[in-house]
Amino acid sequence: MNLDTLPVLSLAAEPAALSRDLGASFQQFGFAMVKDHGLDPALVERAWAQTQAFFALPDAQKRTYAIPGIGGARGYTPFRTEIAKGAKVSDLKEFWHVGRDLPAGHPLAGAMPPNVWPAEIDGFHETFATLYAAFDQVGARILSRIAVWLGLDEHWFDGAIADGNSVLRLLHYPPVPGAPDGAIRAGAHEDINLITLLLGAEEAGLELLARDGRWIEVSPPPGALVVNIGDMLQRLTNHVLPSTTHRVRNPDGARAGFSRYSMPFFLHLRSDFPFHTLPQCITAENPDRYPVSITADDYLQERLREIGLKM
Template sequence: MDLANIPVLSLSADRADLPARLGETFRTYGFAMIRDHGIDQALIDRAWDLTKRFFALPDETKRAYFLAGKGGARGYTPFRTEVAKGATEKDLKEFWHVGRDLPEGSPLAATMPPNVWPGEIEGFEETFKQLYARFDAVGAEILSAIAVHLGLDARWFDPAIDDGNSVLRLLHYPPVGEGAGGAIRAGAHEDINLITLLLGAEEAGLELLDKNGEWLSVAPPPGAMVINIGDMLQRLTNHVLPSTTHRVRNPSGERARYSRYSMPFFLHLRSDFRFATLPQCIDAQHPDRYPVSITADDYLQERLREIGLKS
């Protein structure tokens, strides 16, 4: 398996040329790697510990936090529930979702349910509220650099993501047993959202599909964050910034006996944001692929049905 030659950029040291360098790696791979992101390592370490403690709870305890009919928006989603779009085998994973706490009386409350928190794990709510806020801030910085790269005002995305429907997912891929059949930890898919910020990709398994149809391994150095373009940003930019297919492959040999954990933050638009393709991404050779405007929530609900989280 060849390694994707993705440069590791510094969010602090590379600030002046970050828009150009991020734009180049996103246009090439749909992925980037960022170090010096500013999220405190002690907070990250505490989050990993609490994640492992939650998933070690008995199955019936975890299932008490499964909210039927909510599309996995908050709380717990059981093992082998989600399926990659177009796939038949369900993924070998379970996960927990933390969303945004909206101000009272928010008009977005109908599309963004309140959080639930496991009472069995002390410090869980406090830790993940802090981590969510830090991911939110780093994501806004990345989008600012993307905006400059696209020729937009640096703060163009700010109102589009204000009270956005972003989700922090705590992921557990259990050891791979003999009953896996044709299923893998996460089938080939593209993310729904604007951008995804991922911690935990140091454990082997994450792969992207390059423009030549070859799978490449994504291996960030310790402490670095992997960022990838989602379908919403691909749509907004008329595919100038591609949403790259990726997967999490099953481990082989000794590593198959171990769990894998990761923490993606899916940065979303406001639910009521209405898509209109950016004019600077349209020309005679690249006509608008999406002349019909829909809201971000319309798009999200359609995709949740496609991946089996809503019926």
């Protein structure tokens, strides 16, 4: 495998080969790029248009959708709120979160607040509820291939992610003609969740930290998804699948005057999922790093405090 270039893999490939190739890319980079994922191009185009329309609203109007006390889990999170773990300055971004809608009385409803929807953007609710469900399906397909690579049944993750606390984030990085305090669009970080599926990385700026310490640009072809391992899957696999540090650097030259948009889908476990390291990922050379079990929600809340979204 080329140590500088992520392969672009087809989700329509033969399943055993796809498991092999995804596993190899994830083990080497913590990242993969995938095409033929089945997301409806017309739906995606509509989602981009509505994302841009929302972020073009006046700041005071957007802030009416910022909900205190829930760590940005739903609705709007204002510019320069989130900070990468260990960083000294906040990221140059604002975002909107869409989560899973659960029926009244659902046992996990306490960990997953209801969605809010901006009344100003026609069709926003329908578009993003549909796109959320589509991402959910693609993520489950990818996890089934990861399961096989790990030596598990292809349906192993089905119960673990059923009614999971996944979040679709609509991201806006405003123009940065002069970055304050040395801030960048997204400081070096790892994702909290199981896997992340990202649309919009065709616009330059996303970079991953290679094992030799170099930053490698991630540049998928138009319409392809970037997929990366999150800390929850790293924990579950005892670091056999690494959660790789990545960032979004500020643009050069004329591009600094343009906004950047992206849509990551953070696929999460069920909030009550108990972490137990997979036995096949524990060896004499790689002893269990996590002998004490915690739930997925305990882990999430701890990390939200670290990145400034919760007190």
